[in-house]
Amino acid sequence: MFAITAARIDKDNPLDALGVGEHPDPVPPDGWTTVTVKAAALNHHDLFSLRGVGLSADKCPMVLGCDAAGLDEDGNPVIVHAVIGDADAGGGDETRDPRRSLLSEVHDGTFAEKVAVPRRNLIPKPDELSFEEAACLPTAWLTAYRMLFDKAGLEPGAPILVQGAGGGVTSALIRLAATSGYRVYATSRSETKRAKALELGAHEALESGARLPEKVDAVFDTVGAATWKHSLRALRPGGKIVTCGATSGDAPSAELTRVFFLQLQVIGSTMGSRDQLRRLVEFCARTGVRPEIDRVLPLARAAEGFRAMDQGDLFGKVVFTA
CATH class of the missing domain: 3.90.180.10 (Medium-chain alcohol dehydrogenases, catalytic domain)
Structure with a gap:
């Protein structure tokens, strides 16, 4: 073959x-x-x-x-x-x-x-x-589905940040979150990708590292070392970073003082179960999200x-x- x-x-x-x-x-x-x-x-x-x-x-x-x-x-x-x-x-x-x-x-x-x-x-x-x-759906979209609906545990309407718009996981996060009523901020170095993030439903798209209009409840970070500092600083006290990858490297400064003083949570997420894939497929079929x-x-x-x-x-x- x-x-x-x-x-x-x-x-x-x-x-x-x-x-x-x-x-x-x-x-x-x-x-x-x-x-x-x-x-x-x-x-x-x-x-x-x-x-x-x-x-x-x-x-x-x-x-x-x-x-x-x-x-x-x-x-x-x-x-x-x-x-x-x-x-x-x-x-x-x-x-x-x-x-x-x-x-x-x-x-x-x-x-x-x-x-x-x-x-x-x-x-x-x-x-x-x-x-x-x-x-x-089985890898990028399933990863995004678990990160958003399982690991983050947020109610619709919550402000969130998606770092590095443009990849399979991040575009899925933007579409899933926007469709479900979250207020989505997205970042990218590319003006074209920022425009595409807005088309997917992002509330606002900013340059990488830019100051957000507000602190967010959760940051979804697939980038790692290049965005980690910005991710920590974008969170409100008690907020969460949900990470599933480190395409720019996996050894950023942990900034533990900020983590414990602001009671931040760092949550790892990998793929998703077969049952979650089944639910994701049904979600897409029912809502028209593609x-x-x-x-x-x-x-x-x-x-x-x-x-x-x-x-x-x-x-x-x-x-x-x-």
């Missing part, structure tokens, strides 16, 4: 490690099944994998990709939950299983004509969502999407069609 792989690991030039071509068809073990992929979405995780983050050289070549929507073996439209783990080991949540992994870390991923997954990882795709839209798709490319042109992500030249999701 045709697939996009991490042919090897290259920390300095990750795009040089991208493999494009034939790969063996998946052979599902007991309890697993195959899905014919119709659409798959690109994530920063895929770029990190080429650098060897979460993927070891001995696993290469590895089919990349976490997210997919397609047809199961009976021809039913389905969405793939990307977390390979045991919900029982995680107290009902696969993401807390200490042995969990994502597709494309231990098992081949979704950037291929077919992918093998545990049967329990499939949920029905509603007719209201296209395959391209559905493929955007993922922001930057571009759709055939799988054979996947390198273009990787290049755009590496250069930060996108807003929303890149989707590949098989």
